[in-house]
Amino acid sequence: MKDAIYTALLLKKRTRRKSFALLIDPDKVDASKTASLLELASDARVDYLFVGGSLVVSDHLDQVVRQIKAHCKIPIILFPGTPSQVSPEADALLYLSLISGRNPELLIGQHVISAPAVRKSGLEIISTGYMVIDGGAPTTVSYISNALPIPADKNEIALCTAMAGEMLGMKLIYMDAGSGARRPISTEMIERVSASIEIPLLIGGGIQDPEKVYLNAKAGADLIVVGNAIEKDPSLLAEMASALHSVSVPES
Ligand code: 1GP
Numbered sequence: 001m002k003d004a005i006y007t008a009l010l011l012k013k014r015t016r017r018k019s020f021a022l023l024i025d026p027d028k029v030d031a032s033k034t035a036s037l038l039e040l041a042s043d044a045r046v047d048y049l050f051v052g053g054s055l056v057v058s059d060h061l062d063q064v065v066r067q068i069k070a071h072c073k074i075p076i077i078l079f080p081g082t083p084s085q086v087s088p089e090a091d092a093l094l095y096l097s098l099i100s101g102r103n104p105e106l107l108i109g110q111h112v113i114s115a116p117a118v119r120k121s122g123l124e125i126i127s128t129g130y131m132v133i134d135g136g137a138p139t140t141v142s143y144i145s146n147a148l149p150i151p152a153d154k155n156e157i158a159l160c161t162a163m164a165g166e167m168l169g170m171k172l173i174y175m176d177a178g179s180g181a182r183r184p185i186s187t188e189m190i191e192r193v194s195a196s197i198e199i200p201l202l203i204g205g206g207i208q209d210p211e212k213v214y215l216n217a218k219a220g221a222d223l224i225v226v227g228n229a230i231e232k233d234p235s236l237l238a239e240m241a242s243a244l245h246s247v248s249v250p251e252s
Pocket residue numbers: 023176177178179180181203204205206207225226227228229
């Protein structure tokens with residue numbers, strides 16, 4: 001079993017180094033802009049590229065991953081919204097179970113159906129407890145998952161869910177307010193959850209500025225995922241990644 005990416009994430013957590021991931025929606029990859037975005041990402045020392053989304057319409061995932069690989073060396077982690085979003089060309093796959101919801105299909109049903117194909121892909125598989133937090137308005141993930149998100153102010157529900165995920169053997173917890181969320185996850189919730197688990201905590205959804213990246217990392221996020229804001233304004237990438245990496249430096 002491959003484990004290079006997860007081993008690196010654990011080491012980073014142990015040494016209090018934070019990671020920044022740029023989320024790339026395969027539907028929005030435009031060859032003319034991708035090359036310059038990836039150059040920006042390499043210059044900004046982006047740690048990971050997440051590729052995927054709750055609803056991917058196009059069927060050229062392999063091609064997208066190959067195209068990204070041709071332009072940069074940043075590890076590519078698939079963030080699949082559906083079992084069909086598997087490409088052996090990537091480096092790893094978040095094997096997501098929607099532990100905040102009560103839709104059996106997304107807890108285990110689709111995993112059973114896709115297990116042989118996922119195993120055959122040869123990808124590093126990272127089991128991930130995926131928690132959708134209410135972001136102030138319905139998002140694609142909240143609609144498609146047909147499951148209630150955790151209310152934004154219910155820190156106890158979030159921390160108990162994350163603890164349960166960790167004890168069930170999940171390797172990561174990913175709390176997501178959903179792409180384009182009106183309200184990102186509060187720093188209070190991040191603090192409470194990160195203090196309750198030992199595995200790496202990923203945070204994403206609706207993060208718009210470097211300050212929020214900084215505050216989330218300070219609050220205990222180990223890896224921060226940003227998609228929409230950078231799609232709209234790629235110049236934010238360098239500022240966001242540097243705000244995050246500034247938290248990695250141990251305080252004297
Ligand atoms: C969505 O967490 C990711 O699943 C990123 O969200 O596109 O709002 O940054 P944004």
